[in-house]
Amino acid sequence: MKNVMKSTLVVMAAMLGVCSSQALADDAAIARPTFYKDIAPIFQRECQLCHRPEGANVSGMIAPMSLVSYEEVRPWAKSVAKSVQTKSMPPWYAAPQHHGQFENERTMPDSEIATIVNWAKSGAPRGNPADAPEPIVWPETGWTISGGSPDVVITFDEPNWVGDDVDDLYQNITVRLTEEQFPEARWMKAIEFKPGSEVVHHIIAFAVGESEDGGRRFGMLGGEAPGTDPTTFPEGYGVLVPKAPTITFQMHYHKESGPGTGVWDQSSFAIEFHDKPVTHPVQVATISHGAFEIPPRHPNWKVGGAMTFKSDTTIMGYMPHLHLRGVACKYTAFYPDGTEEVLLDVPTYDFNWQIFYEYKDEGLKKVPAGTRVEFEMWYDNSPERAAAVGYNSERPVAFGGPTWDEMDLGWMNYTATKPVAASN
Ligand code: HEC
Structure with a gap:
């Protein structure tokens, strides 16, 4: 499950002879940094995936400014320093104990943070300018x-009008x-979504088609919401896309309503296929309670759900x-032996960043049959937070589609640890 965006960047950086993150990470912070020599290489690795003129539309979250040239960065020096110091940038929400576990981790060594802060100060x-690293060359296809160059790009047959009166629409x-x-x-190896407008809140894609034995085959291909990276499975792991499939884009649009707010949307996604059949078909589990109700004004309401794996699972x-x-x-x-382990702790969840925490290929989590996975969530329905974030804290809140209702979904990608015969 390598994160393609990051690895593309690293590969390119390596080809261009930019110093590796390892070299910098172990050094202490640089005392008198300059933009070209010290800051630009950090920004290439940590920021430019999103902060560049044609920045990665990380699933609808388009970074507000480019951080490539000195002229672009200079007006932002102070906020850049603040954003890395407070760790609001780069966006990443797993607790520090998970450092090194996830492929798409976006954290910076303290020495880099200190270097940026020193520079701004x-x-x-x-x-x-002679010290500047070679600029990164990004794929032009987007x-x-x-x-x-994905194998297939699937898009709406025609643009879809999201009308003036829409505020929240599935x-x-x-x-x-x-x-x-x-x-x-064919077996899907990677999937990447491209929302067709800024009012896409999330997309979930399904494929339905005939299986070889004449039955129906149904599969969730993937989903994205603001902040989701493309998903890439390791060799041997994948999701089957049936032949001649009917693809469903389950769209969730969210915007302000009113005259002149309507927009056209034509979203798409791209797939890369495996060359060979896989031995580990990937499934999606949803852990959810579903029937919760958060009381009005409650500042710390807890909801939980659980599932138990019947066989050895990865x-x-x-x-x-x-x-x-x-x-x-x-x-x-x-x-089953009575011990427990925190698999993922997200101490500060941010709705704006729907992150898929993907294990590194070499570190997939193997759990024995009988393992129960619990998903716990905490909600703040206090008037203080409501005022800051913009919702109504004076009513009970239950499960519902609109963003002003709540959801409690713990998605998990998994597969049987025991390989199946490689076939379609
Ligand atoms: C995965 C994409 C991504 C990466 C990587 C990223 N940013 Fe951002 N950044 C964003 C988006 C999107 C916003 C807009 C945030 C919003 O609207 O809530 C943003 C906003 C900002 C802001 C505005 C103020 C703030 O803190 O919200 C600053 C400053 C910033 N980024 C600096 C950086 C720096 C410096 C780095 C690298 C060390 C970086 N970003 C890495 C996507 C990214």
Whole structure:
């Protein structure tokens, strides 16, 4: 499950001879940093994936400014320093105990943070342009999986009008692929979404089609919401896309309503396929309580759900999904031998960043049959937070689609640890 965006960057940086993150990470902070020599290489690694003129649309979250040239960065020096010091940037919400576990981790060594802070404090000097690293070259297609050339791109047949009166809307849009377009079932290795407008709150994609034995085959391909990276499975792991599938985009649109607010949306996603059949078909579990009710004005309401794996299981990653009142969540494994382990602790959940925490390929989580996984979530329905975030704290809140209702979904990608015969 390598994070393609980050690895693309690292590969390119390596090709261009930019100093490696390892070299810098172990050094102490640089005392008199200049932009070209010390800051630009850090920004290339840590920020430019999103902060560049055609920045990665990390699932609808488009970074507000480019942090490539000195001229672009200079006006932001102070806020940049603040954002890294408070760790609001780069965005990452797993507790420090998970450092090193997840492929798409976005954290910076303290020495880099201190270097940026030193630089801003000393007046954000430019330095010598001759010290600048080679600029990063990004794939021009706008896709990051498959080195920028995915095997297939699926998009709405025609643009979809999200009208002036819409504030919160769930809508299913289907795209039928013919047998000519998609003649055989194939195993998905990676998927990347591209929202077609700024009012896309999330997309979940399903594929339905005929299986080899004539039955129906149904599969969740993936989902994205603000802040989700593309998903890439390791060799041997994947999701089957049936031949001639009917694809459903389950769209959630969210915006202010009113005259002139309507927009056209034509979202899409891209897939990279495995060359070979897989031995580990990946499934998605949803841990959820569903029937909770958060009392009015309650500042710390807890909700929980659980599931038990019946056979030895390999967990690939997690994606917690709460709405505006969600402030923290945690996945814990209770093993059959009586021990327990926190699998993922998100002490400060941020609705704006729907992050899929993907284990590194070499560190997939293997759990024995009989393991119970609990998903706990905490919600803040206090008037203070309501005033800051913008919701009504004076009513009880239950499960519901609109962002002003709540959700309690603990998604988990997993597969049986025992390989299956490689076939379609
Ligand atoms: C994964 C994409 C991503 C990465 C990586 C990233 N940013 Fe951001 N950044 C954003 C987005 C999106 C916003 C807008 C946030 C919002 O609207 O809530 C933002 C906002 C900001 C802001 C505005 C103020 C704030 O703190 O919200 C600053 C400053 C900033 N980023 C600096 C950085 C720096 C410095 C780095 C690298 C060390 C970085 N960002 C890495 C996506 C990213």
